Amino acid sequence: MNNNKALIQVAKIGRLVGLNGELKLNIHCDFPEQFHQNALFLTDKNFKLEINTFNKSRKTVSFKGYTNREDAAKLVNINLFSTREDSEKECALEEGEYFWFDMIGSYIKDGVDTLGAVSDIDRVGACDYLVIKTADEFVKKNLPKLFYVPYIDRYIIKFDKDEKIIYSKDTLGILENS
Numbered sequence: 001m002n003n004n005k006a007l008i009q010v011a012k013i014g015r016l017v018g019l020n021g022e023l024k025l026n027i028h029c030d031f032p033e034q035f036h037q038n039a040l041f042l043t044d045k046n047f048k049l050e051i052n053t054f055n056k057s058r059k060t061v062s063f064k065g066y067t068n069r070e071d072a073a074k075l076v077n078i079n080l081f082s083t084r085e086d087s088e089k090e091c092a093l094e095e096g097e098y099f100w101f102d103m104i105g106s107y108i109k110d111g112v113d114t115l116g117a118v119s120d121i122d123r124v125g126a127c128d129y130l131v132i133k134t135a136d137e138f139v140k141k142n143l144p145k146l147f148y149v150p151y152i153d154r155y156i157i158k159f160d161k162d163e164k165i166i167y168s169k170d171t172l173g174i175l176e177n178s
Contacts, residue, residue, distance in 0.1 A: 119133040
């Protein structure tokens, strides 16, 4: 995510592929279905790009107005962003799935203890880790200011999106052993 909380980074444009303005697309989200013909994305260079073609299997993309190699070269290393509203509209979540932006800022509870708040989420391999900014009462006990909780059934009971609370088990032990 970039500094503007209203925008969510969804991809980064990679190297040139071929002669017709195709580029490698490095996807930074779980929803490749949002990359389709006519989809619009904001860039970190303050302009919009509209997809002309997207090859899902090769993860290559071309953009309208950038139909040759020379023009497309100007787009290499540009980040693509979506808004929260566009993400919610374009990406179909299944039962029990949540957007990261819904979870960031939520409190994590282990029993009666509120251990802290989710400050970020990191993906390591196939597992997402909640980065928890530890509650002051635990920091005062000389516990770490940050700790990581794997987002797996072993630790996560449920997420209440409306209350912004993640109910967990055995995460106090993770904090104490961090």
